[in-house]
Amino acid sequence: MMLFGRLVVTVATLVAGLLLSVGTARAEDGYDLWMRYRPLATAGATALRHDAQSVERRGDTATLRVAADELRRGLTGLSGRAVPEGPSPRPIVLATTADRDVAALRLPTATLGDEGYSIRPTSLGGRRVTLVTANTDRGVLYGSFALLRYVQTGGNLDRIDLTSTPRVKMRVLNHWDNLDGVVERGFAGQSLWDWWSLPDFRDPRYTDYARANASIGINGTVLNNVNAKVESLTPRYIAKAAALADIFRPYGIRVYLSARFSAPIELGGLKTADPLDPQVAAWWKAKADEIYRAIPDFGGFLVKANSEGQPGPRDYHRSHADGANMLAAAVAPHGGIVMWRAFVYAETDPDDRAKQAYTEFKPLDGKFARNVIVQVKNGAIDFQPREPFHPLFGAMPRTPLMIEFQITKEYLGFATHLAYLGPLFAETLSSETMQAPGETVAKVVDGSIEGHRLTGMAGVANIGRDRDWAGSTFNQANWYAFGRMAWDPTLGAAPVAREWAAMTFAPSPAIVDPVVRMMMGSREAVIDYMTPLGLAHVMATGHHYGPGPWVADLKRPEWNPVYYHRADKAGIGFDRTKTGSNAVAQYAPDLARRLADPATTPERELLWFHHVPWDRRMASGRTLWAEMVHDYDSGVAYVGDMRRQWDGLKAQVDAGRWDKTATYLAIQEREARWWRDASLAYWVSVNGLKLPAGTVPPEHDLGWYESQKIPYAPGNPQ
Structure with missing residues (x-):
């Protein structure tokens, strides 16, 4: 009996130690993302253990229930003690502003909108409580996650006072997931959606996916690839989408589908998909009605048309507005919208691929239906490590524009390279369009300049079936940053990185500070060793993995990297001034004048806009050639420095996540050197110049680098 008693004490002590010990590295696999809810060692956590004795829910909607469940789960983990539901001396109360006691407080909630x-701490019904309130249960859900984020990042619950409203209405993930399970440009394994077992088997991961998105304010998911298969619109697959919609609904997430424009022919047996044909319009209306019967809150359609071989209205000599408006009419009675992509990569503007979208869409400003939003990539070409902001932003004031970022790293080294994209998002969003005083891309996107109520941000998801969701721990930060910056485009990359680091590892400066330092320079390092000074699209073709600036033998000019860098013995860069393609003229006049002159073009974009001599003198005093070499070396060196900083955190990070990150950083350093050496070997073959004194020469000759092949690269269907 005594032995049994001693065993109970020992087990109890062990459990308490596991729950409450701080600083002890635990093996993890990354599944919990930033919602780890591990015990905290802060003054706020002490107050949490003392005061947050229960979570009290006023109302019984599915969304309020999951909000209360999440708070109990999170606070139990963070405090190290069970947090029950029900009355207590100092509860956290979840209630909408329709609650009688909340309404009596006369809080300034009119500006909170729907989300x-x-x-705040307050008195409610004669008790001191921490009140989480909103005009809707979705707002309460977002507030519950905000409370957990506040505590996870070191905030004291006794002093909490948070108010926030999203500045962008539609905050949507675009999944480039195919029905066969392959994720195009995805590097985290197979598709999260198991289409084969849906709608019957509803994997618990779908719920955790919804939790993660709700925690950062994402409220929409496009389930299938923009290169859509027509089967996605069949009854069988509509039922599968409906099952996912049922799971996502309590978390405030609507589902959308990418629609194949030729579906009336392929599914409906019509002879045409002409958007002005009444039979075509009737077919789409019937299809929309069918979808809404299965999914009453279906969000609408995303469409890629007349780009990269996809069918579209131009096949019938109709405009993009004709196509979008026909689909918009089909979903309008149900409150649905159409996201019409402005990515038109086709043989329609052979002098400069960067001009195509502006050329086709600018004349259509004001011609789209009210429930159409035009989805524009952040840059004019294709998710490059750095691109100037797309000239359509600010150029279509009568049309809502939805910015599209790529969260998955198609051109940034895939999943193995650490490249925090918060700075890319912030750089684009803060860019001044100069179309109107004070106008930034963010103000175009959030509708504040032109007064649009239909606003949105889309992110091409990096999520797959890997246990850690995104292929690596640091790739999770890009998913997180997209959601937070879609909620508020002005948040800034560094504050978001600090939040993520504190929640993903621990809210200790000893961990957060070095992790944030690594993150904040990581994307610039990738630019340095891949595409310095405004170079673009010099990746190997097809899979876009590794260097390929020498590729020149593909059928269409714009398929070849040489098209983009135009290097010759005299210089390098794409002339987009009057002497070249004149793409600068697509920007506002004052900005166009600035970009037309190499002296006033930011050096980080110099080779995007100008073909300049190799001996041009740069701001550093170095020649352009020496500056390029310096940047390649700097990028490689930064990766080496990240490895050293990560090595210093080994004792403070769990072994599983530390080991995988350390391995990936070693891969990144090796491949950064590959990029640097291959690029220098090629440029030397073109310009005939010597490397600057003291520069380490490439390890191999150019022929060796040109001979490297990468078959079966992930995310590149064979």
Whole structure:
């Protein structure tokens, strides 16, 4: 009996130690993302253990229930003690502003809209409580996650006072997931959606996916690839989408489908998909009605048309507005919208691929239906490590524009390279269009300049079936940053990185500071060793993995990297001034004048806009050639420095996540050297110049680099 008693004490002590010990590295696999909810060692956590004795929910909607469940789960983990539901001396109360006691407080909640929230200590019904309130249960859900984020990052619950409203209405993930399970440009394994077992088997991961998205304010998911298969619109697959919609609905997430424009022919047996044909319009209306019967809150359609071989209205000599408006009419009675992509990569503007979208869409400003939003990539070509902002932003004031970022790293070294994309998002969003005083891309996107109520941000998802969701721990930060910056495009990359680091590892400066330092320079390092000074699209073709600046033998000019860098013995870069393609003229006049002159073009974009001599003198005093070499070396060196910083965190990070990140950083350093050496070997073959004194020469000759092949690269269907 005594032995049994001693065993109970020992087990209890062990459990308490596992729950409450701080600083002890635990093996993890990354599944919990930033919602780890591990015990905290802060003054706020002490107050949490003392005061947050229960979570009290006023109302019984599915969304309020999952909000209360999440708070109990999170606070139990963070405090190290069970947090029950029900009355207590100092509860956290979840209630909408329709609650009688909340209404009596006369809080300033009118500006919260449908999704904003307010969190504060107050008296409610004669008791001191921490109140999480909003005009809707979705707002309460977002507030619950905001409370957990506040505590996870070191905030004291006794002093909480948070109010926030999203500045962008539609915050959507675009999944480039195919029905066969392959994720195009995805590097985290197979598709998260098991289409074969849906709608019957509803994998618990779908719920955790919804939790993660709700925690950062994402409220929409496009389930299938923009290169859509027509089967996605069949009854069988509509039922599968409906099952996912049922799971996502309590978390405030609507589902959307990418629609194949030729579906009336392939599914409906019509002879045409002409958007002005009444039979075609009737077919789409019937299809929309069918979808809404299965999914009453279906969000609408995403469409890629007349780009990269996809069918579209131009096949019938109709405009993009004709096509979009026909689909918009089909979903309008149900409150649906159409996201019409402005990515038109086709043989329609042979002098400069960067001009195509502007050329086709600018004349259509004001011609789209009210429930159409035009989805524009952040840059004019294709998700490059750095591109100037797309000239359509600010150029279509009568049309809502939805910015599209790529969260998955198609051109940034795939999943193995650490490249935090917060700075890319912030750089684009803060860019001044100069179309109107004070106008930035963010103000175009959030509708504040032109007064649009239909606003949105889309991110091409990096999520797959890997246990850690995104292929690596640091790739999770890009998913997180997209959601947070879609909620508020002005947040800034560094504050978001600090939040993520504190929640993903621990809210200790000893961990957060070095992790954030690594993250904040990581994307610039990738630019340095891949595409310095405004170079673009010099990746190997097809899979876009590794260097290929020498490729020149593909059928269409714009398929070849040589098209983009135009290097010759005299210089390098794409002339987009009057003497070249004149793409600068697509920007506002004052900005166009600035970009037309190499002296006033930012050096980070110099080779995007100008073909300049190799001996041009740069701001550093170095020649352009020496500056390029310096940047390649700097990029490689930064990766080496990240490895050293990560080595210093080994004792403070769990072994599983530390080991995988350390391995990936070693891969990145090796491949950064590959990029640097291959690029220098090629440029030397073109310009005939010597490397600057003291520069380490490439390890191999150019022929060796040109001979490297990468078959079966992930995310590149064979």
